[in-house]
Amino acid sequence: MQETPGGAFNQIDLVLDSNLESVDKAEHCVMEAGKTIGLDEDALHDVGIAVRESMVNAVAHGNRYSSKKKVRLTVRHNREALIIEIVDEGKGFDPEAVPDPREDDNVLRHSGRGLLMIRAFMDEFEIRKQEPQGTYVRMAKYSRRPAG
Secondary structure, eight states: OOOOOOOOOOEEEEEEEEEHHHHHHHHHHHHHHHHHHOHHHHHHHHHHHHHHHHHHHHIISSSTOOOTTTEEEEEEESSEEEEEEEESSSSOGGGGOOOOSGGGGGOOOOOOOHHHHHHSSSSEEEEEOOSSSEEEEEEEEEESOOOO
């Protein structure tokens, strides 16, 4: 366990199938961890939306519901932080290439809204293409904002 200002991290690792049941499992796991660090109802709601969006992206867009591909979920938490990592086994994509759904030309497009919501709801958000395949997502929510 890594020592941090909030104490040692507890860690949960799950390997999930590429189906919508796994979205529910991931959300439930993360919400329970969020409760243990004392996130309030609003923060839990935000985390739930972010995890659902990330998992649906991994299952549907990344792994394309393939029974041969898995989604890896890692949840680390201590008194101050909830850190979530989601990795799929899809082709990956360039997040910078996703159009901004707030721009006039993109308002009617279906892509980009989930990433926008995740960025808005989480204290930290990182997404990148994995080599040789897959997409890595890391997001964090703090029970109180870190100093700095």
